[in-house]
Amino acid sequence: MPDEIVVKEQCHGKARVRVARVWRGDGKDHEFVEWTISIILSSDCIPAYSAGDNSSIVATDSIKNTVYALAKLCHQPVSIETFGIKLASHFLDTYKEVTGACVSLVQNNWERVSIDGIPHQHGFKLGSQKRTAEITISRDKSSVDVVSGFTDLSLLKTTKSGFEGFIRDKFTLLPEVRERLLASTVTAKWRYARKPSCYTGTYDKVTRTLFETFFGPSKSGVYSPSVQNTLYLMAQEVLRSVPEVSSIELNMPNLHFLPVNMPTVGVKFDHDVYLPTSEPHGSIQACLARKTLTSKL
Numbered sequence: 001m002p003d004e005i006v007v008k009e010q011c012h013g014k015a016r017v018r019v020a021r022v023w024r025g026d027g028k029d030h031e032f033v034e035w036t037i038s039i040i041l042s043s044d045c046i047p048a049y050s051a052g053d054n055s056s057i058v059a060t061d062s063i064k065n066t067v068y069a070l071a072k073l074c075h076q077p078v079s080i081e082t083f084g085i086k087l088a089s090h091f092l093d094t095y096k097e098v099t100g101a102c103v104s105l106v107q108n109n110w111e112r113v114s115i116d117g118i119p120h121q122h123g124f125k126l127g128s129q130k131r132t133a134e135i136t137i138s139r140d141k142s143s144v145d146v147v148s149g150f151t152d153l154s155l156l157k158t159t160k161s162g163f164e165g166f167i168r169d170k171f172t173l174l175p176e177v178r179e180r181l182l183a184s185t186v187t188a189k190w191r192y193a194r195k196p197s198c199y200t201g202t203y204d205k206v207t208r209t210l211f212e213t214f215f216g217p218s219k220s221g222v223y224s225p226s227v228q229n230t231l232y233l234m235a236q237e238v239l240r241s242v243p244e245v246s247s248i249e250l251n252m253p254n255l256h257f258l259p260v261n262m263p264t265v266g267v268k269f270d271h272d273v274y275l276p277t278s279e280p281h282g283s284i285q286a287c288l289a290r291k292t293l294t295s296k297l
């Protein structure tokens, strides 16, 4: 008897749906967002795979159209978390076949410009940091799982960084230093101990805390003995000062700026000329949580 072949896992959805939304207000400042949204639905679609029976499929084209329809229905500006919850809930509320929805959202960083120090009514420029959210709702669990975060926050400091005391063996070439450049492009994800009163307010607080802890005070800075320790202090400060966050994961590649030393042509490195590199880079990440809480991150 040949083995029976079964579908072990399946899901379907639409990836990278791009939508932009303007809220014009009446004579007020315009609000603008641009999102890229991916949606995955869980449902029993096994007959579609095994027998060509599409009767329980929500067409991915309809999934895409839902994004535009719900964006139209948002009459006030909303955070990506709130929009993601609306979308995920819509699929569960509308289709009895759907047992779960996972919505990932990325928000491009269009910031209002200022002209002569005055915020512009309808002008925006694009920054690099992207806000992210992942919303997961399943029919049997009554809870909504929200993970917020950002990608592409590039930070650099020109001093107050070193790396010493690491393992040395026959493959070690790296000198121990107390003076180097420190640069990273930070990705952050955090979970909530409870629903925050305002997702955007928490986002601003977390970003500001990470930022300030990385750099330290404006004049004196703060010494970093490693990316690992700086990452730890950044995440620890978020958990200390933003009580609604229950755990935070930071991914901080160590972007190397190599000293340029060419003594034979008269260029002696004096912490001034560097060769910037993007690869290879150090890969450093950790998740911190309060000890009393268990976290899925």
Ligand SMILES: O=c1[nH]c(=O)c2[nH]c(=O)[nH]c2[nH]1
Residues within 6 Å of the ligand: 163, 174, 225, 226, 227, 228, 254, 282
């Ligand atoms: O801050 C650092 N952490 C490391 O783990 C590491 N490894 C390395 O080569 N340089 C550095 N720097």
